[in-house]
Amino acid sequence: MRTARSHLAPAGIAAVLALTVSATTPTAAQSATGPTAAQAAGAVRPVAAPGAATALSVQAFHASAQDRAYLRQAHRGNLAEIAAGQAALRRSHDRDVREIAWRLIRDHRKLDARLREVARRLRVGLPDAPNAAQRDSLDAVLARRSGHRFDRAWLRLQTEAHEQTLTLIRRELRHGHSGWVRDLARDGAPVVRHHLDEVRTELDHHTR
Numbered sequence: 001m002r003t004a005r006s007h008l009a010p011a012g013i014a015a016v017l018a019l020t021v022s023a024t025t026p027t028a029a030q031s032a033t034g035p036t037a038a039q040a041a042g043a044v045r046p047v048a049a050p051g052a053a054t055a056l057s058v059q060a061f062h063a064s065a066q067d068r069a070y071l072r073q074a075h076r077g078n079l080a081e082i083a084a085g086q087a088a089l090r091r092s093h094d095r096d097v098r099e100i101a102w103r104l105i106r107d108h109r110k111l112d113a114r115l116r117e118v119a120r121r122l123r124v125g126l127p128d129a130p131n132a133a134q135r136d137s138l139d140a141v142l143a144r145r146s147g148h149r150f151d152r153a154w155l156r157l158q159t160e161a162h163e164q165t166l167t168l169i170r171r172e173l174r175h176g177h178s179g180w181v182r183d184l185a186r187d188g189a190p191v192v193r194h195h196l197d198e199v200r201t202e203l204d205h206h207t208r
Helices: 002-024 028-033 052-061 065-091 095-122 132-143 147-175 179-206
Strands: none
Touching: 065 095, 065 132, 065 147, 065 179, 095 147, 095 179, 132 147, 147 179
16 A cells, blocks of 8 residues: 555646646746736836937927027017017006006016027027117107107017017927927917017007
8 A cells, every 4th residue: 555655646746846836937828929927917118119209309409490589589579579568668658558568677687588498408698788779669669759759669679570480489389399499388378479469458448
């Protein structure tokens, strides 16, 4: 009897081992034809296509000629609006005009701070002053006018300036490449439109 048990024991152990291995190890067919259970459950994430991340990075960091032009022109516009607002605070005695001037200074400083940060990231150089036409337009308002005449001329100038800025914004949204710059234009549009509405309303009041 001992001899019989000694022959059967190794056979029983081998059978148990065979069952254990078959239960825990994928078959060759499973490995070749389908995902493992862990992969099917989402434990293993698919690898992104080569070059996809690189393409997104290039798009994020690249500024086209249109983007660079917008950054420079919008920056000049912000500087011109800030200067115009400061001039109105010095020259106008109308409470509503002065309130508009204060809002122009505050809002265009905020817009320009964000614009300068985007320009820095994209390595776009910015001018340090409004252009000659913008300076001449403000000088013409300041040179020969005071009181209500100054207020009307100043409001007309702000109407034209904000209409031009909206044109710049629409051009960037149609033709711009950089997502950062397009976001600047998109977020700035409602601010500029609000300024324009205020200026037009006040101009109507001053021309009655």
